[in-house]
Amino acid sequence: MTAKRPVVGVFDSGVGGLTALRELMLQVPQADYLYFGDTARLPYGSKSAETVAKYAISAAQYLEQQGAEHLVVACNTATALALDAITRAMTISVLGVIEPGAANAAASSKSGKVVVIATEGTCNSHAYKNALGQLGVAAQEKACPLFVPLVEEGWTDHPVTEQVAHLYLDDIFNGDFASADALVLGCTHYPLLKTLLRRVVPEHVAIVDSAEATARYMAEKLGLKSAGNFGHPNVKFFATDSEEKFRKAGEKFLGRIIEDVRHVNLET
Amino acid sequence: MTAKRPVVGVFDSGVGGLTALRELMLQVPQADYLYFGDTARLPYGSKSAETVAKYAISAAQYLEQQGAEHLVVACNTATALALDAITRAMTISVLGVIEPGAANAAASSKSGKVVVIATEGTCNSHAYKNALGQLGVAAQEKACPLFVPLVEEGWTDHPVTEQVAHLYLDDIFNGDFASADALVLGCTHYPLLKTLLRRVVPEHVAIVDSAEATARYMAEKLGLKSAGNFGHPNVKFFATDSEEKFRKAGEKFLGRIIEDVRHVNLET
Numbered sequence: 245m246t247a248k249r250p251v252v253g254v255f256d257s258g259v260g261g262l263t264a265l266r267e268l269m270l271q272v273p274q275a276d277y278l279y280f281g282d283t284a285r286l287p288y289g290s291k292s293a294e295t296v297a298k299y300a301i302s303a304a305q306y307l308e309q310q311g312a313e314h315l316v317v318a319c320n321t322a323t324a325l326a327l328d329a330i331t332r333a334m335t336i337s338v339l340g341v342i343e344p345g346a347a348n349a350a351a352s353s354k355s356g357k358v359v360v361i362a363t364e365g366t367c368n369s370h371a372y373k374n375a376l377g378q379l380g381v382a383a384q385e386k387a388c389p390l391f392v393p394l395v396e397e398g399w400t401d402h403p404v405t406e407q408v409a410h411l412y413l414d415d416i417f418n419g420d421f422a423s424a425d426a427l428v429l430g431c432t433h434y435p436l437l438k439t440l441l442r443r444v445v446p447e448h449v450a451i452v453d454s455a456e457a458t459a460r461y462m463a464e465k466l467g468l469k470s471a472g473n474f475g476h477p478n479v480k481f482f483a484t485d486s487e488e489k490f491r492k493a494g495e496k497f498l499g500r501i502i503e504d505v506r507h508v509n510l511e512t
Numbered sequence: 513m514t515a516k517r518p519v520v521g522v523f524d525s526g527v528g529g530l531t532a533l534r535e536l537m538l539q540v541p542q543a544d545y546l547y548f549g550d551t552a553r554l555p556y557g558s559k560s561a562e563t564v565a566k567y568a569i570s571a572a573q574y575l576e577q578q579g580a581e582h583l584v585v586a587c588n589t590a591t592a593l594a595l596d597a598i599t600r601a602m603t604i605s606v607l608g609v610i611e612p613g614a615a616n617a618a619a620s621s622k623s624g625k626v627v628v629i630a631t632e633g634t635c636n637s638h639a640y641k642n643a644l645g646q647l648g649v650a651a652q653e654k655a656c657p658l659f660v661p662l663v664e665e666g667w668t669d670h671p672v673t674e675q676v677a678h679l680y681l682d683d684i685f686n687g688d689f690a691s692a693d694a695l696v697l698g699c700t701h702y703p704l705l706k707t708l709l710r711r712v713v714p715e716h717v718a719i720v721d722s723a724e725a726t727a728r729y730m731a732e733k734l735g736l737k738s739a740g741n742f743g744h745p746n747v748k749f750f751a752t753d754s755e756e757k758f759r760k761a762g763e764k765f766l767g768r769i770i771e772d773v774r775h776v777n778l779e780t
Contacts (some may be wrong), residue, residue, distance in 0.1 A: 284563045285553055290664075292754035295552045298779075393661040396558075404679070407672055487559035511566075511779045 245309065249478075250442045250466060251339050253312025255303050256492040258286040258430030260392070261318030264341065266300070267315065267459035269477050272478035276415075276478040280307050280508075287392065289363025289431070297326035301333045302510045307483070308336055311399065314466070316458060317341065320430045321363050324371035336391075343422070344461040345428055345454025347373035352450045353381055359416055359449075360385045363392070363429030372430055384421045388412045388431075395433045396493070401440055410442040416447055426450045436497070468482040472485035481505040517746075521546045521604075522579025523571050526554040528700030529586030530765035535727035536584065537745050542736050544746040548575050548776075552752035555660065556589040557631025557699070559739065561591045564633065565594035570600045570778045574750070576604055580588065582734070583620060584726060585609065588698045589631050594638035605733075612729040613696055613722025614643035620718045621649055624693040627684055627717075628653045630698030631660070640698055656680045656699075662763070663701045669708055669745070677705070677712040685714055694718045696737070704765070750774040 252275045254265050265279050268279040280303050282288075288296045304315055317323045317330060317337045323340030331338040349358045358371040360383050367387040376383040390412075394405045417424065427449050429435055435453050442451065483490035487505040494502045522533050533547050548571050550556075551732045553718045556564045568590040572583055583606045585598060591608030599606045615625045628640040628651050635655040644651040658680075662673045685692065695717050697703055703721050710719065751758035755773040762770050 284559060291552060291756060292758075295753050389665055390658075390661055393658055397657055404675055407675075411672070435763050467724060489558075489560060 249420060250275045251278065251311050251313045251385070252276070252462070253280065253307030253310070253315045253321070254305070254318050255280045255282075255307060255315065256319040256432060257282050257288040257322065258297075259283070259494040259497050260466050262494050263432050263435045264316065264318035264455035264458060265479070266498050267455045269479070270288065271459040272415040272463045272466065272468055273474045273477055275466070278310050278312050278480050278482065280306055280482045281490055282484050282510075283486075283490055287363070288319060289343065289365050290389070291365065293365075293369070296322055297329045300326045303415040304330050304338070306335055306508060306510065308334060309478075310482070312336060314462075315339065316462065316498050318432055318453065318455065318458075320432065321365040324362075324366040330398060339458065339465065341458045342371050342375055342430070343456040344457040345452060346372055348454075348457035349428045349452045350376060350381045353424075353426045355425045356380065357382050357384075357421055357424040358426040358428060358489035359413070359421055359424045360392070360428040360430045361384070361388045361412070361434065363387060364389055366430055369469050372428060384416055384424065386412060386416060388491060391437060392431065392433045398496075400436045402413045406435065406440055406444060409441060413444055418450070419508065424449065428452045428454060428456060479504075482508045484508055484510055518543045518753070519546065519579050519581045520544070520730070521548065521575030521578070521583045522586050523548045523550075523575060523583065523590070523652070524587040524700060525549070525590065526551050527557040527565075527762040527765050530762050531700050531703045532584065533747070534585035534766050535723045535748070536730060539727040540731045540734065540736055541742045541745055543734070544576055546578050546750065547746050548750045549758055550752050550778075551754075554704035555631075555658065556587060557633050559633065560658070560775070561593040561633075561637070564590055565597045566738060568594045568598050571678045572598050572602055573777060574778065578750070580604060582730075583607065584730065586700055586723065586726075588667060588722065589627055589633040589683070592630075592634040592637040594739045607726065607730060609722040609726045610639050610643055610698070612725040613698065614640055614647065616722075616725035617694045617696045617720045618644060619646035619721060621694045623690040623693045624648065624727055625650050625652075625689055626694040626776060627651070627678070627681070627689055627695060628696040628698045629656045629659070629702065633658055633710065634698055635645060640696060648664050652692065653682055654680060658700065659705060660701045663704050666764075668704045673705070674708055674712060677709060681712055683716070692717065694720050696720045696722060698722060708761060745773075750776045754780055
């Protein structure tokens with residue numbers, strides 16, 4: 245018997261969410277995927293809640309029209325600022341990255357203190373702090389606005405990036421949060437800095453990738469086990485700026501060749 | 513006799529163009545200004561020509577509807593990728609920043625070699641190289657994508673920024689363009705790095721600010737002299753993302769308090 249493969253829509257402001265798609269394809273290979281990158285309007289991280297919600301809802305609705313049966317909001321900023329608004333606007337189930345990321349961090353922390361790094365928008369919303377607080381864990385949030393451009397410059401293992409990481413993080417791990425034992429990567433670009441951040445934060449600190457946690461959560465939600473041979477997920481890509489730019493930038497994040505990108509115009 | 517003050521519309525993807533507005537207010541105080549920052553859709557520097565042209569035209573048309581009699585495209589990327597398209601879409605006169613910047617660089621160069629730093633989009637278009645070539649000057653263009661986020665982080669005089677500037681520029685000034693004697697600031701954010709860049713590039717290199725050159729050009733075009741007492745220009749600001757964010761970020765670029773920001777929604 246061949247069961248129908250569920251179709252999961254994955255949405256991000258750009259190519260960063262491909263780190264979440266990569267995890268989903270690994271952990272939920274039984275599904276097919278539609279990925280939407282709002283590249284004409286990125287980044288979301290520095291914009292207001294109203295603007296982010298408006299953009300995110302139009303993108304999410306487009307994925308539903310294209311046949312998505314479940315939606316993953318792979319963008320931390322969109323999850324932080326607009327998850328409720330997106331969920332209200334959709335008829336399909338919606339999963340953000342913050343709840344799974346926070347749950348995973350709480351499970352791995354013994355000290356009850358964790359540090360969250362994210363965009364300005366995500367930090368200002370305190371979405372992680374609130375989610376972790378409900379799990380009895382204290383969080384220190386730190387906006388790291390230079391990490392996204394540094395990753396996009398390709399400087400994922402560069403001395404300048406390491407210096408910037410020390411400037412952002414040393415004070416925190418030497419201060420009130422010296423006993424913090426988890427660092428949450430609260431932005432889809434940050435998994436590409438995992439190796440570098442491992443050198444920057446103290447050894448006892450676990451690095452928690454929200455994208456990874458979300459994929460695991462999705463597998464449970466769909467009641468799927470990742471064992472067995474399910475063939476390769478079928479993936480279609482949609483981008484609001486040029487297809488070629490999406491393909492070129494995206495392959496670093498997805499870790500594989502990207503084909504079949506379709507340009508979408510969401511503005512009239 | 514009190515002559516009617518001309519109304520000049522100034523348009524940029526965000527707050528960077530306020531460096532051009534500042535120069536215009538200094539050099540053309542006889543005019544009143546309307547400034548439009550497309551903050552909901554910024555940045556333009558990394559986006560495709562089609563997307564940039566679409567955004568720029570809608571913003572320019574909005575300024576014309578608001579009463580602008582002349583338009584300054586203060587954004588280098590929009591000038592590079594879409595000046596012709598914007599000019600065709602408008603009935604008022606349109607001035608970009610590249611032609612004045614290139615003319616100024618050519619006038620100040622004795623060696624006939626200059627270096628242009630700008631966004632990826634501006635560099636890939638070779639708009640500066642072409643404009644300088646027509647004036648008999650050879651140009652080496654260098655995209656510096658980290659400069660905008662470093663300026664926005666407030667690190668305009670920071671060791672990290674200086675290191676990044678050396679990484680971007682040292683090879684050029686030690687190579688084929690060792691005799692270059694002008695550095696063109698081909699992005700509206702870069703004037704805030706002038707002091708730092710002065711330390712990074714060789715002493716004999718003149719730093720040419722396209723915004724400054726454009727303001728001078730505008731004064732000539734309007735047949736105005738800056739001497740005399742003209743009162744203060746009246747300025748209205750329009751932004752597509754939050755008014756508060758525009759005000760906060762913009763004051764650093766304009767060098768004065770910003771009031772009267774109006775939110776504009778260009779998308780339906």
